[in-house]
Amino acid sequence: MTRLARLRKRTSSGLALAVALVAVGIGYSFAAPSSSAQDTGLSVEAMAGQEIYENSCITCHGANLQGVEEQGPSLIGVGEASVYFQVATGRMPLAQHEAQAQRKTPVYDDAEVNQLMAYIQTYGGGPELPAEEDLRDGELAEGGELFRLNCASCHNFAGSGGALSSGKNAPSLNQSSDLDIYTAMLSGPQNMPVFGDNQLTPENKRAIINYVQTLNETADPGGLSIGRAGPVPEGLIIWVVGIAGCVIACFWVGTRS
Numbered sequence: 297m298t299r300l301a302r303l304r305k306r307t308s309s310g311l312a313l314a315v316a317l318v319a320v321g322i323g324y325s326f327a328a329p330s331s332s333a334q335d336t337g338l339s340v341e342a343m344a345g346q347e348i349y350e351n352s353c354i355t356c357h358g359a360n361l362q363g364v365e366e367q368g369p370s371l372i373g374v375g376e377a378s379v380y381f382q383v384a385t386g387r388m389p390l391a392q393h394e395a396q397a398q399r400k401t402p403v404y405d406d407a408e409v410n411q412l413m414a415y416i417q418t419y420g421g422g423p424e425l426p427a428e429e430d431l432r433d434g435e436l437a438e439g440g441e442l443f444r445l446n447c448a449s450c451h452n453f454a455g456s457g458g459a460l461s462s463g464k465n466a467p468s469l470n471q472s473s474d475l476d477i478y479t480a481m482l483s484g485p486q487n488m489p490v491f492g493d494n495q496l497t498p499e500n501k502r503a504i505i506n507y508v509q510t511l512n513e514t515a516d517p518g519g520l521s522i523g524r525a526g527p528v529p530e531g532l533i534i535w536v537v538g539i540a541g542c543v544i545a546c547f548w549v550g551t552r553s
């Protein structure tokens with residue numbers, strides 16, 4: 297083969313290759329589904345979340361998270377804190393429409409919860425998870441004070457929960473993880489108010505968590521095991537014991553002199 301012939305052959309096969317590539321490209325753009333990953337620009341994590349969402353959330357929350365009447369609310373802008381709270385405490389996915397979603401063994405593991413959070417967060421961000429690792433480093437006494445002011449009316453002084461007038465109930469907090477408590481405050485599920493960072497600073501929240509978990513660990517929030525009867529009988533016991541102590545001390549001093 298002459299030099300020229302070889303060159304001509306090479307260009308023509310190059311040309312054929314280019315034509316073939318363009319043809320494949322055009323063919324692909326027709327064949328590919330319109331909502332391919334390239335179009336949506338989702339991260340790999342969010343795409344995995346989308347898949348879970350489409351399998352087990354879409355019937356109640358809608359194809360674009362807009363909500364479905366009588367089934368489930370819109371999730372647009374609820375933020376990852378709400379998703380974390382609902383999925384990590386096993387409340388979601390809801391099995392069927394119940395009056396109040398209950399805490400259950402979670403269906404999804406941490407990685408899957410992260411994927412769902414990433415996907416739902418792409419629809420507009422609400423409250424995000426706290427950046428700190430240690431969510432219990434707040435001051436205990438301050439936490440107790442804040443808990444009594446903000447939480448005890450529904451969850452009881454001991455965090456053991458209680459009925460609400462609406463026929464619903466505020467659950468016990470004795471199974472809640474630090475992050476469950478944090479995200480509950482950030483997202484305010486159902487009848488619970490949202491405690492944004494204006495109402496309770498992140499430091500306030502960590503103090504409350506420290507207090508709740510201290511209650512949980514001691515399983516007895518003070519009160520000398522007299523049935524957690526509250527400050528009045530506790531005061532009475534201290535009074536009686538204290539007076540008896542004084543009387544004994546007086547006798548002792550008296551007998552010595």
Ligand code: HEC
Binds near residue numbers: 348356378392
């Ligand atoms: C059977 C219907 C149903 C299914 C399935 C379902 N949900 Fe829900 N979801 C609800 C209802 C009803 C509520 C409101 C619950 C409440 O107020 O207690 C809700 C509430 C939520 C909220 C709280 C919204 C807010 O305003 O803070 C989130 C987040 C959520 N769902 C996520 C999910 C995810 C993620 C899935 C899939 C893994 C899922 N849900 C599956 C019905 C459903």
Ligand code: HEC
Binds near residue numbers: 385446447471480481
């Ligand atoms: C007006 C009543 C009300 C107040 C006040 C309230 N909560 Fe709640 N809380 C609820 C209700 C109702 C639920 C259950 C929501 C659901 O099931 O979707 C709940 C759920 C929770 C949960 C989830 C428990 C679990 O693990 O299943 C935590 C944690 C929590 N609240 C913490 C707090 C803290 C901390 C405060 C104070 C800063 C507080 N709540 C104030 C009503 C209240």
